[in-house]
Amino acid sequence: MKDEALNSLFDAVADELLTKIKSGEAKPADLAVAVKFLKDNNITCLPTDGNSLEELMKSMPFSSDDKFSYDSFKGRA
DSSP states (O other): OHHHHHHHHHHHHHHHHHHHHHHTOOOHHHHHHHHHHHHHTTOOOOOOTTSHHHHHHHHSSOOTTOOOOHHHHTTOO
C-alpha cells in the first residue's frame, strides 16, 4: 500500500507540473520545481537532432561555431 501511495503521489506531481507547463501557466518557480523533480529522479537528456533540447540550444546566444559534446557536459549539474 505504501508503494502504491508513493507512486500515486509521484504521478500527481508529474501530471500537475506537465499540465502547468503545457498550458503556458507555469511560472519560473514551477519550471525550477520541474527541473529539480527531473534531476532528483535522475532524468537526463542530451541534445539530438530534432529534440526539444536541441531547439533550446539553438535559441541560446552561442556562436554557431561553438561545438558541444557529451564530454563537455560531464560532471556539470
